[in-house]
Amino acid sequence: MAEAAQQQETTDEDLVARTQDGDPRAFDELVRKYSPRLYGLVYNMTSNHEDTNDLLQDIFSKAYRSIRGFRGKSSFYTWLHTIGTNMTINFLKKRSRNHHMSLDDVDGNVQRDPEFIELTSGPDARREVNLKELQQRLNEAMMKLSNEHRIVVTMFDIQGMPHAEIGKILGISEGTVRSRLFYAHRQLQNYLQEFLTA
Amino acid sequence: MNQDIHKLLRLKRYEHPTPDYIERFLDKFHERQRADLLKQPSLASLWERIVSAFPDFHVPRLAYAGVAAAAVVFSAVILATHQTETAPGPTLALNAPNPTVNVMPAGRGDVRLPVSSRSDFPPHYVLEARPVSYESPYSF
Numbered sequence: 001m002a003e004a005a006q007q008q009e010t011t012d013e014d015l016v017a018r019t020q021d022g023d024p025r026a027f028d029e030l031v032r033k034y035s036p037r038l039y040g041l042v043y044n045m046t047s048n049h050e051d052t053n054d055l056l057q058d059i060f061s062k063a064y065r066s067i068r069g070f071r072g073k074s075s076f077y078t079w080l081h082t083i084g085t086n087m088t089i090n091f092l093k094k095r096s097r098n099h100h101m102s103l104d105d106v107d108g109n110v111q112r113d114p115e116f117i118e119l120t121s122g123p124d125a126r127r128e129v130n131l132k133e134l135q136q137r138l139n140e141a142m143m144k145l146s147n148e149h150r151i152v153v154t155m156f157d158i159q160g161m162p163h164a165e166i167g168k169i170l171g172i173s174e175g176t177v178r179s180r181l182f183y184a185h186r187q188l189q190n191y192l193q194e195f196l197t198a
Numbered sequence: 199m200n201q202d203i204h205k206l207l208r209l210k211r212y213e214h215p216t217p218d219y220i221e222r223f224l225d226k227f228h229e230r231q232r233a234d235l236l237k238q239p240s241l242a243s244l245w246e247r248i249v250s251a252f253p254d255f256h257v258p259r260l261a262y263a264g265v266a267a268a269a270v271v272f273s274a275v276i277l278a279t280h281q282t283e284t285a286p287g288p289t290l291a292l293n294a295p296n297p298t299v300n301v302m303p304a305g306r307g308d309v310r311l312p313v314s315s316r317s318d319f320p321p322h323y324v325l326e327a328r329p330v331s332y333e334s335p336y337s338f
Contacts, residue, residue, distance in 0.1 A: 035220055157207035185203050196202045
């Protein structure tokens with residue numbers, strides 16, 4: 001496991017070094033590798049696929065322009081996510097409140113997910129819900145959170161990042177990450193009460 | 199309860215783009231890179247490149263205050279030097295022609311200046327007042 005992680009890190013370092021030497025194909029590899037994860041981060045912050053697509057272009061362009069300054073003090077993953085987070089939060093500050101949510105593109109596999117089955121049709125389920133309704137309610141609940149609470153929920157609950165990594169990316173302590181998560185979960189409980197088991 | 203929220207939110211990981219999205223994204227990204235190359239680098243992107251080339255460089259917090267203070271001192275020195283050069287000193291005042299203010303006496307609409315009677319000079323006016331420099335500086 002540690003060896004695989006080391007291998008991955010070496011590969012990133014190699015790709016970064018090649019990009020810094022002027023090989024654009026190396027950067028393409030980095031885009032292929034990190035765009036799905038970064039897409040998830042930005043999409044769960046904006047709840048809109050078009051905005052996510054535009055922002056992702058901006059994020060990778062900025063990363064490409066700035067990569068000569070990357071000295072490897074953190075992992076490329078952390079560095080890229082820091083750029084992504086800052087640009088997304090700046091975008092959200094400027095975006096008007098009248099935006100629409102995109103509700104398509106849900107992977108059909110979600111309906112076979114044991115957690116989804118348990119939540120929607122298990123013996124403890126409070127009520128039956130369809131996928132679209134659940135997605136809409138989850139997105140609405142997420143958008144009711146402040147940007148700083150939504151980002152920690154996205155990173156921890158949806159993307160499965162550890163507290164320490166989130167702290168590094170956002171430039172805050174682990175304690176602050178935990179307290180923001182606690183507060184955000186408490187708010188989400190109120191918004192999503194009907195989907196939670198008693 | 200927190201665990202339930204966590205499980206519910208985990209379902210959002212299924213919201214992701216279609217598999218061909220990444221290649222389409224890369225095509226668009228290359229297009230954009232080419233367009234950026236054709237454009238003249240703006241001041242903003244130039245600054246961005248400078249900053250990214252020196253990631254450890256941070257402007258010290260008090261540097262702006264220092265620069266502002268230096269600018270104020272510099273302006274004050276320039277202003278003081280300028281005033282010293284242009285202000286008439288006591289010596290200059292002696293040589294400079296005195297500004298005369300003619301106040302017309304009430305009831306006298308016609309003021310004539312005395313004209314010299316000498317014939318070897320073309321007609322010219324004689325000022326009643328002597329130049330200041332003709333006066334003896336030590337007239338007690």
